[in-house]
Amino acid sequence: xxxxxxxxxxxxxxxxxxxxxxxxxxxxxxxxxxxxxxxxxxxxxxxxxxxxxxxxxxxxxxxxxxxxxxxxxxxxxxxxxxxxxxxxxxxxxxxxxxxxxxxxxxxxxxxxxxxxxxxxxxxxxxxxxxxxxxxxxxxxxxxxxxx
Numbered sequence: 372x373x374x375x376x377x378x379x380x381x382x383x384x385x386x387x388x389x390x391x392x393x394x395x396x397x398x399x400x401x402x403x404x405x406x407x408x409x410x411x412x413x414x415x416x417x418x419x420x421x422x423x424x425x426x427x428x429x430x431x432x433x434x435x436x437x438x439x440x441x442x443x444x445x446x447x448x449x450x451x452x453x454x455x456x457x458x459x460x461x462x463x464x465x466x467x468x469x470x471x472x473x474x475x476x477x478x479x480x481x482x483x484x485x486x487x488x489x490x491x492x493x494x495x496x497x498x499x500x501x502x503x504x505x506x507x508x509x510x511x512x513x514x515x516x517x518x
Contacts (some may be wrong), residue, residue: 386429
């Protein structure tokens with residue numbers, strides 16, 4: 372069980388990958404989204420402040436961090452942790468919990484687990500170029516030694 376938190380660099384990468392919008396919009400999959408990729412209880416017409424966006428991001432990162440604490444039993448360096456937070460932030464805890472990536476990770480097969488990132492590049496069954504780019508970035512981050 373890890374007590375790690377997302378690093379500042381990790382937070383910045385997630386924000387850059389997600390973008391930030393203070394007015395609700397429909398994402399590529401048709402989900403109402405606001406702030407930095409926040410989707411919980413978002414509806415058409417919602418508008419938030421930068422401070423609310425930061426709070427939503429903190430809450431959403433906490434959810435992803437807790438998923439790692441609950442389900443990952445392999446030691447992770449900071450880059451691995453941050454890359455997993457980015458992935459979980461985007462695909463959700465449920466998808467991560469049942470993933471081959473997690474199974475390989477918990478078997479200690481880190482390189483094999485890293486090769487699973489690019490598989491998460493679809494939305495509603497369609498390959499999305501932006502998700503492909505994001506997954507390759509997360510994979511590289513995961514494989515980059517820390518320190």
